[in-house]
Amino acid sequence: MNLHGVLAIYGFEMNRFLRTIFQSIASPVLSTSLYFIVFGSAIGSQMTEIGGVSYGAFIVPGLIMLTVLTESVSNSSFGIYLPRFTGTIYEVLSAPVEVGEVILGYVGAAATKSVIIGTIILATARLFVPFEIVHPLATAGYLVLISVTFSLFGFILGIIADGFEKLQIVPMLIITPLTFLGGTFYSISMLPPAWQTVTLFNPIVYLVNGFRWTFYGKADVNIAVSLGMTVLFMAICVAIISWVFKTGYRLRT
């Protein structure tokens, strides 16, 4: 394995993150704080508890998930799209690195950023609402798993995209709406039965509920199902990326 190569890509991407650390962290922390003020403190105080959890605490896992998903996708897609756009990708393609090593570098860095941002938001949330985490190790594990999976997804997006605007479309028009509809702000059981069935086709439901389970020990969906869906999505992303590099799709001519 070309460990130096992996570390070079990883370090390069982390440096990019550090160069823009203020935007990288300030913007998600600010927007999440606003959610906590509006939904957690202001509106939340008027809401009843959901499954024995206060409304403010209930939305914490969903809001962390919202930021982690969008940040993972946009960081990772940008990370691989930028060298394609500027042409510097030639160097990675001509280097003695394997597909797995390239992914490890790019996706590893994007996932690291997401975990850092997710942790910061978790700490911020604690300032606004009191909550205890039932399975902290599982929370950490789930955060890493989700960050890696969606960084992989973002990597694919960055390879498929043929313009900067397309990088924005997926987080804005797919991830954010699906997360909002994925039970971030409500329990699925609050929906009419027909909509409950429809909601189960939204993959984000499984992520939000799996993450919520690690916080409070209960969720709308069984944790095994949540975990299974997350791993399945990750496997699909890995399969697509392997195909991309094997065929050279959009990378090699």
Added chain:
Amino acid sequence: MEPIIAIKGLEKTYDSGHKALKGIDLDIRRGEIFALLGPNGAGKTTLIGAVCGLVRPTGGTITADGHDISKDFRAARAKIGLVPQELATDMFVTVWNTVAFSRGLFGLGPNKKYLEKILKDLSLWDKKDAKIATLSGGMKRRVLIAKALSHEPKILFLDEPTAGVDVELRRDMWQMVRRLREQGVTIILTTHYIEEAEDMADRIGVINKGEIILVEDKTALMRKLGRTEVVIGLKEPVDTAPTISGHTPVVSDDGLTLTYVIDGDETDEAPADLIKKLAQSGLDFTSINMNRSSLEDIFVTLVEDKV
């Protein structure tokens, strides 16, 4: 000696059906400077891309220093440095960091001394902490060369290295290329400045429309295809062309100018002999002009012949 790069039957057909390379056979010798010449769209960059892993060949095999570039890509690519034609650089990264990145990417641990030497050789040392975006085009080009050399390659590809580079820098660059060759690095370059190839290269390959038309030692090529024209201006017009040691000149319409053509395979003294004999023949002349055909003339002739 085993060639450092062996290309056999290399083909590249793009999805559009365009055949960019049509069965290229080419051996690059260890330690030589090889110039690849060809008009735009001839397949130079595609050929380089195929060796470096940027282009997926549709047929044929390539080995670099004995390693198959697809089966044994790690070993093969570790030996190769590539300076691309386009000025593709990261904008906000410093010179030092981008060069250190390249070294790591190619699998080598940090070596500050070596990188310092490269940057000094390329007159980039005082710019090592500058962001690439702040550098001029010529300096960006040198940064790309530094990146390509960062992993101590045995083979260096320079795709149009002097495009957009000023005269002084170009001279520095060629000095560096010569130094590299002295260190045993094999260099393959493409250039539009044919006089540079003539000046620099040991061997020359001409590629046109995806085919190698000719590969020849530069001196042999000049000898075989080069010609010397000796143009004599006369005091008095002549009616008949004076044949001297087998050379019959072309006489101008006014009879005042004689043009003798001496082929490249004749001895180097042939023009001098001709003039001595001309003087002895009693013809009175006022001017002598000699033009040696350049590689450029040869190149144009070759490519035009194939069109």
